[in-house]
Amino acid sequence: MVQFYKAKKNTPTRQKFAISVEGLDQFGQGVGHYQGKTCFVEGLLPGESGEVAVIDNKRHFIRAKLITLTHTSPERRKPLCPIYSQCGGCQQQHISEALQHSSKAEALLRLLKPVGVEKMDRVIHGQSWHYRRRTRLSLRVDQAGQLVMGFRRKKSSEIIAVKECPVLVHKLNTLLVPLQQCLAQLDAVAQLGHVELVAGDNDKVTVVLRHLRPLSAADLKILEQFSHNHSVSLFLADGQQHTLLSGEMPWYGINQLNLYFNPQGFIQVNAEINQQMIDNAIKWLDIKPTDRILDLFCGVGNFTLPLAKFARSVTGIEGLAELVSKAAYNAQHNGITNVAFYQHDLEQDVSRQSWAKEGFDKVLLDPARAGAAEIMPYICALQPERIVYISCNPATLARDSQLARQLGYRVIKVTMLDMFPHTEHLESMVLFERH
Template sequence: MAQFYSAKRRVTTRQTVTVTVDDLDLFGQGVARHNGKAMFISGALPGEQVEVDITEDKRQFSRGKARRILTASEQRVKPLCPHFSHCGGCQQQHAALPLQQQSKASALARMLSRESGQPVAVDEIIGGSAYGYRRRARLGLNYQPKNQTLQMGFRKPASNDLVNITQCPILKPELNALIQPLHQCLGSLQAVRRLGHVELVLADNGPLLVLRHLDALNAADRLKLEQFSHKHQLALFLAPDSDKLEQVSGEMPYYQSDRMKLTFSPRDFIQVNDQVNQQMVAQALAWLDLQPDDKVLDLFCGMGNFTLPLAKLVQNVVGVEGVAALVAKGAYNAQLNNLSNVTFYHQNLEEDVTRQPWAAQGFTKVLLDPARAGAPGVMQHIIKLAPQRVVYVSCNPTTLARDSQTLLTSGYQLERVAMLDMFPHTGHLESMVLFSKT
């Protein structure tokens, strides 16, 4: 039988080396130098000497996993979560919070400096509690026929497999306390084989639960779920598909932004870290240096997280959002808070906006809070508006750096940079930048 050589077939020998770690990247990996190139090491911290199993060896970098810590860092701490290292939700619980924040701030400064061609420093870090901060979570559900049990939890790193969790210390305590009784309740349902996922949200008026089920629930299952909601004093919503949502018990949720009441649907986007969100809104308003006669444009405004607090301080605010349901909710929230100087528009901000009714107004200040893709479609229009100040809130430093270049080459200067530690123990890097017109 003939055998043929395949270039794709590679036989590698697992290699173990000893290195000293110099840095921590924003994803919580230690960074060392080996054979003249960068090595990224999961489970290692700066200053540590570690024995590393090399898992990937490329021309420009390599990756490895810490097999043994020979010299431990003073900033190494014991993770609170028993599922850490198995669950893919957190990557940095072994690192002290100040080290996590500083590594993210350094990464942000490097990216903005490289894009702007000038040294950029992070002026401040806006953070909060390391644990008990997350007010929203989606837990996967998977029935195991072999042992007839229901798995409930988060995905493993780089995998679709679930880690069956008993607790999650980064969740708000009210949500963390629901995990085990909820698991028992769902596992007892007759529809246990046909459940999709469950969402937990802590609103200011209490917790809520959204259950995605793949088949219609019978009367007995519905009764069990309703009894569970009453016992644990939570609002219950059932989702038979991705579009429908049935409210079974409880009130519609709301949260507060700068003392403004914002109602929302359980599926609407809200910032998961309320403590950081409150500080972020206050800082954005301060950076804009708002005056009573200002006209402010809030792009990617959602349901009014920034829009409504802005409207309390200036003559006129326009909020523009690409999701129609959020626009309707923003208008409702403005009415709820007795604000008559704010208008919401539904608009795809990737399209040409120059002919829209709101686009030609004389805005003096602009705030934008885009999704991870950034705001390339609207940056040139912001320049045409020539606002005095622009505050850009970002959840992706790469697209922030790209969009910043548009402003920097059009007569704006970068005034302030804040790192928003919205997601401690994870690799998510959020930030906020102030630009002013020179």
């Protein structure tokens, strides 16, 4: 009898070594050195040491994960979230808030050093827990037929069930369990995509339910009853449009103004930092009653309308027609008449736009992560006295700051905005003036 043997696959053993780290990058990774290479270690803080396993060994750097902690930093904190080690929503709950601020600020300064930035204004921060007024939760039915509602696991598409989240505002937190129980009753439970929760400043939380097929009359009745029992506004989204099943459009308040917004549209998720950011922009622009201001990527008027209280006029430009319409409505609703809103894709040429031929004394821009490389030459050609740039991506901010410098502007002030405490996200504000 002939026997055949199959060779076992060789499973490479991950290299392990001991290391101490001296710094922290903006993503919350410890930074140390091993065998002449920079080593980034997830989970290790400055002043700490431990045994780590190599995840990725490149020519100039190593990425590793912590296996055993042998020396602990006083900056280490116990995470408040019971599923912090699994959930991919937060990355820095184990780090003190002071160290989060300083490490992000230092990372921002490093990126802006080539344009002459040497110091940081105060970090703009606020409440670090229960600050997030908007969230999206994924939905799926597991192998046992049970509905799972939650966030994605770290570096995975798997959904981790969430019953409470310490970064969500209380109004959203208390809704998580009853909402999951309600959705689990629906006949169309397997055809649900995701659910979004938004806490505006009106009394009702707004719930947007994404469904992949039309809902039955019985399902609609269950949802409507839930909206009444929990005092929520409920929108249904089928991928083409959203329909208000029960309740009202949400709004939020800033500078004694009420701004209405589409529940699926963009708003700043941290209300406290948003207000401080607006106040700081007004201060940095040093607005005079004769100033004509240009607000680019204006959204629903988050900056436009507060600035208009101090200026001669403000012109807001936004790429999405729905946001332009909402911004104009908000101006009318709040009795502000010295503003004008236009729709234009700011990644495209603006030279033929009617508003682009006007003169402006000051400019504010709040672009998406891609930054504003296409519009910066136009902004600088206007020769405004001051430019305030709100950034959600330090890499594109650094690139656009280099461009502004080449076109005659220099950075006067920069500050970090702690918009998303306990995460790796780094937001900032920069003030430019002409050389």
